[in-house]
Amino acid sequence: MTTVLILLLVLLFISGAPLYTIMLGFAAIGAVSSARGFDPEFDGAVTTAFGFGTGDKAATLSAIPLFIYAGYLLAEARTADRLVRFANAMLGWFPGGLAIVTICTCALFTTFTGASGVTIVALGGLLLPALVKQGYPVLFSLGLIAGTGSVGLLFPPALPLFVYGTIYGLTRLDLTWDTRRFLFAGIVPGIVLIAMLSAVAVSVAVYKRLPRQKFDAGELGRSFLAALPELLIPFAVIGCLAIGFAPPEVAALMVVYVVALETLVLRQIKWHALWRLSHESLALVGALFIIIFAASCFTDYLVVADVPTKLINWTREHVEAKWVFLLAINCILLLVGTVMDIFSAIVVVLPLIAPIAKEYGVDPYHLGVIFLLNLEVGYLHPPVGLNLFITSLKFRKPVVEVMWATIPFLITMILALLVVTYVPPLTVVPEAERTQSLSSLIEIVHESVEDMRNVKEVPLVFPIGTPVPGDDGKQIVKQLASCEEATDDFERGNCKLLFTEVKQCREAPPEGKSLADCEREHIGDWVIKNLQVVTVKEVTLVDEDGKPVNGPDGKPMLKKHEECAAIHSKLDRDDCIELFVSVSNCRNSPPPEDGTVEGCEHEAIASWVDDNMDEDEEEADAGAD
Numbered sequence: 336m337t338t339v340l341i342l343l344l345v346l347l348f349i350s351g352a353p354l355y356t357i358m359l360g361f362a363a364i365g366a367v368s369s370a371r372g373f374d375p376e377f378d379g380a381v382t383t384a385f386g387f388g389t390g391d392k393a394a395t396l397s398a399i400p401l402f403i404y405a406g407y408l409l410a411e412a413r414t415a416d417r418l419v420r421f422a423n424a425m426l427g428w429f430p431g432g433l434a435i436v437t438i439c440t441c442a443l444f445t446t447f448t449g450a451s452g453v454t455i456v457a458l459g460g461l462l463l464p465a466l467v468k469q470g471y472p473v474l475f476s477l478g479l480i481a482g483t484g485s486v487g488l489l490f491p492p493a494l495p496l497f498v499y500g501t502i503y504g505l506t507r508l509d510l511t512w513d514t515r516r517f518l519f520a521g522i523v524p525g526i527v528l529i530a531m532l533s534a535v536a537v538s539v540a541v542y543k544r545l546p547r548q549k550f551d552a553g554e555l556g557r558s559f560l561a562a563l564p565e566l567l568i569p570f571a572v573i574g575c576l577a578i579g580f581a582p583p584e585v586a587a588l589m590v591v592y593v594v595a596l597e598t599l600v601l602r603q604i605k606w607h608a609l610w611r612l613s614h615e616s617l618a619l620v621g622a623l624f625i626i627i628f629a630a631s632c633f634t635d636y637l638v639v640a641d642v643p644t645k646l647i648n649w650t651r652e653h654v655e656a657k658w659v660f661l662l663a664i665n666c667i668l669l670l671v672g673t674v675m676d677i678f679s680a681i682v683v684v685l686p687l688i689a690p691i692a693k694e695y696g697v698d699p700y701h702l703g704v705i706f707l708l709n710l711e712v713g714y715l716h717p718p719v720g721l722n723l724f725i726t727s728l729k730f731r732k733p734v735v736e737v738m739w740a741t742i743p744f745l746i747t748m749i750l751a752l753l754v755v756t757y758v759p760p761l762t763v764v765p766e767a768e769r770t771q772s773l774s775s776l777i778e779i780v781h782e783s784v785e786d787m788r789n790v791k792e793v794p795l796v797f798p799i800g801t802p803v804p805g806d807d808g809k810q811i812v813k814q815l816a817s818c819e820e821a822t823d824d825f826e827r828g829n830c831k832l833l834f835t836e837v838k839q840c841r842e843a844p845p846e847g848k849s850l851a852d853c854e855r856e857h858i859g860d861w862v863i864k865n866l867q868v869v870t871v872k873e874v875t876l877v878d879e880d881g882k883p884v885n886g887p888d889g890k891p892m893l894k895k896h897e898e899c900a901a902i903h904s905k906l907d908r909d910d911c912i913e914l915f916v917s918v919s920n921c922r923n924s925p926p927p928e929d930g931t932v933e934g935c936e937h938e939a940i941a942s943w944v945d946d947n948m949d950e951d952e953e954e955a956d957a958g959a960d
Contacts, residue, residue, distance in 0.1 A: 434536030445487030482744030489521030672713015798859030
């Protein structure tokens with residue numbers, strides 16, 4: 336039945352059903368098929384989305400509607416005309432100047448609108464006739480407009496940057512992730528892409544010996560003054576973010592500025608048009624938010640079902656080198672970009688790829704740039720790249736003709752993608768903001784001094800003194816340096832506590848205890864509290880009276896540790912492992928003062944049976960008794 340429902344959802348997706356319904360459908364199917372049942376699984380996934388109202392996610396999400404609205408206002412105000420006029424006056428005299436103007440203007444306009452379709456429609460009718468008039472081949476001009484219609488998505492405040500930052504935050508893979516820092520990550524790669532496309536334009540202009548317009552300082556000054564108020568916007572946004580303004584604050588200031596500029600100063604927008612533009616922009620906002628909500632539910636189910644871990648294990652088995660993994664990611668994302676819009680691709684594919692990338696040591700900010708640049712290329716990639724069809728409809732040209740026209744630019748963009756992928760230093764991310772007080776910095780220095788004096792390694796033992804075995808059967812030796820790999824301060828401090836307590840034992844053992852006993856007690860206590868070590872592989876289930884729990888065949892139920900690995904749900908698998916950890920702790924610790932090892936085992940097993948065996952199993956047990 337589950338397979339039939341999944342196939343039905345796939346058919347609905349292919350038929351054009353809304354993406355959010357498909358993701359909620361998959362989350363619901365996963366919840367129904369879960370061993371814990373529909374309510375705890377699906378309700379938990381939905382509850383996760385309530386966190387959107389607080390923390391960093393709320394700050395990022397609140398900026399999205401404002402940036403979308405500002406983009407609609409700028410598109411309505413014919414900003415594109417003024418930008419093209421200024422760019423042409425500044426670069427038209429240069430070889431390939433008008434083509435470079437096309438690339439740069441499309442990039443700048445796309446940062447406002449966030450949608451390549453809007454860029455082609457708004458600028459194409461203005462730029463194509465100008466390019467043809469100056470002598471550029473028609474096919475080259477078509478390919479140039481289609482190919483550059485999506486450049487600019489790496490520059491702030493382009494909307495995909497915020498959506499990616501939000502969705503990556505939902506994966507909870509990196510507690511230090513900062514969307515504001517990510518907004519700067521694509522600036523240098525974006526410039527590299529524009530430079531490579533411009534080189535193609537200059538080459539064609541030189542080869543064709545195309546005429547150049549005469550430089551006119553007066554026209555440059557007039558066009559600059561006309562475009563200046565709107566030219567300031569992206570630089571002001573970047574500057575405000577750089578000095579510490581939060582994205583919602585920057586977005587609010589941008590909306591106020593654009594409304595005042597276009598309605599009161601330039602008077603390009605009538606007051607009554609604001610309601611229509613608000614209605615149109617909020618329709619996009621609502622669609623985007625419901626997709627993000629559904630993506631949160633779907634991602635939560637993927638985590639519970641342990642899908643990322645399974646993908647990681649499969650990838651480890653089949654892909655050894657990091658560079659091969661990056662190449663595979665590029666190929667997958669290029670295919671995704673041809674069949675899905677950029678927002679859908681982010682919310683569906685990112686939660687699956689991000690955990691694997693982390694395993695291969697790919698920087699999350701670098702991954703974000705690779706991800707978005709791939710989707711930019713996907714807009715142009717045959718056979719179903721969105722830009723191909725928009726250009727075809729806009730200029731009434733056959734799609735095949737547009738495809739052939741875009742080949743030089745597609746190849747250039749793929750080369751730029753490979754450069755950005757395999758040269759990580761191009762992804763420049765600002766240093767994390769330092770918010771610690773002086774006392775915190777003093778504490779950090781004190782902690783560093785303590786680390787220098789601390790014990791550097793500790794062989795781990797159980798409270799009874801036996802060595803803690805690793806996967807290879809040898810005793811585990813814990814290194815102080817490994818504590819720095821912890822993802823948060825609490826975990827890091829807890830790790831260092833082991834070494835601090837061992838150091839204190841060596842400096843001054845407690846009265847009445849030997850050095851060996853002091854170390855064994857502290858190390859053993861830390862192991863029991865922090866490591867899930869399994870030394871017991873089989874457990875016979877008993878109830879709280881100590882009687883064996885019988886299975887349907889009337890025989891005592893025997894639980895094996897190896898069975899846990901086959902459990903689908905991560906939560907259920909962890910519950911299974913917990914049984915063997917608890918029993919192992921009983922055997923590896925000294926008997927309690929008021930009991931025995933056997934009593935500790937029976938209590939741990941009975942508690943696990945009470946918490947984890949469902950009603951059907953209990954009824955079967957009762958019938959067997």
